[in-house]
Amino acid sequence: MSNAPLMPKATAVWLLDNTALTFDQVADFTKMHPLEIRAIADGDAAQGIKGMDPISNGQLTREEIEKGEKDPQYRLRLEQSKVVLPPAAKRKGPRYTPVSRRHERPSAILWLVRNHPELKDAQIMRLVGTTKTTIASVRDRTHWNASTLTPMDPVTLGLCSQIELDFEVQRAAKEKPVPANYGGATLLPASETTRKEPELETAEKSGDDLNVDAVFAKLKTIGGKKAEEEEE
Numbered sequence: 001m002s003n004a005p006l007m008p009k010a011t012a013v014w015l016l017d018n019t020a021l022t023f024d025q026v027a028d029f030t031k032m033h034p035l036e037i038r039a040i041a042d043g044d045a046a047q048g049i050k051g052m053d054p055i056s057n058g059q060l061t062r063e064e065i066e067k068g069e070k071d072p073q074y075r076l077r078l079e080q081s082k083v084v085l086p087p088a089a090k091r092k093g094p095r096y097t098p099v100s101r102r103h104e105r106p107s108a109i110l111w112l113v114r115n116h117p118e119l120k121d122a123q124i125m126r127l128v129g130t131t132k133t134t135i136a137s138v139r140d141r142t143h144w145n146a147s148t149l150t151p152m153d154p155v156t157l158g159l160c161s162q163i164e165l166d167f168e169v170q171r172a173a174k175e176k177p178v179p180a181n182y183g184g185a186t187l188l189p190a191s192e193t194t195r196k197e198p199e200l201e202t203a204e205k206s207g208d209d210l211n212v213d214a215v216f217a218k219l220k221t222i223g224g225k226k227a228e229e230e231e232e
Helices: 008-018 023-030 034-042 062-070 099-115 121-128 132-139 162-175 198-206 212-231
Strands: none
Touching: 008 023, 008 034, 023 034, 099 121, 099 132, 121 132, 121 162
16 A cells, blocks of 8 residues: 555645645655645646645644644654455456557567467467467568568567566477477487498398408408409
8 A cells, every 4th residue: 555645746735725734744655755745835836736635535634733843853654544445456458559669560470470389379379469360370481570570579579578478488399399309309329320341240140250361351352353354
């Protein structure tokens, strides 16, 4: 609850007209500047404002005013309202976007669709303050201005805060977790990418030691056959 009374200027006008409180006391009670209270008293401000009795609406008592009139250093205390008002219900629906920034929403939607495809339409609606129809037209490239749209960060445009964007992204990531057996793209082992000679592969599979003399003898034989073919 605010420490200032309802309609502070009207309350200040009434206190100046009906009490002997000092300017500082009235200023402290109404949460206004003493110079503004002096201007009201001189008739330079709050002209045409009708004074409001703070006693009738339960914001101040007559005893409290009398204490203040007797002691200029005393500060009036605002009475607690006996009427308990229910808290205002939060409005559900798309975020309100100022008229001056509504033309930037399609660019923000395009940025979100490209950079965070995991976000649902409802999440984009909360971040940007748009409709499902607009999101679908931007995603399908059927928007009337699709040819000139440029992806722009909604945080940079001032349509939402970085905290709100991170919250929605993390929420979408929890709803669509990455499979546990997927560790991302990795390089294949050298055993699969390195080409092996047939005899080396046979020797490795059989577990026998490689016969180096036999391999060189075969290479010489192959080289001899090639030399004979060239002479012919």
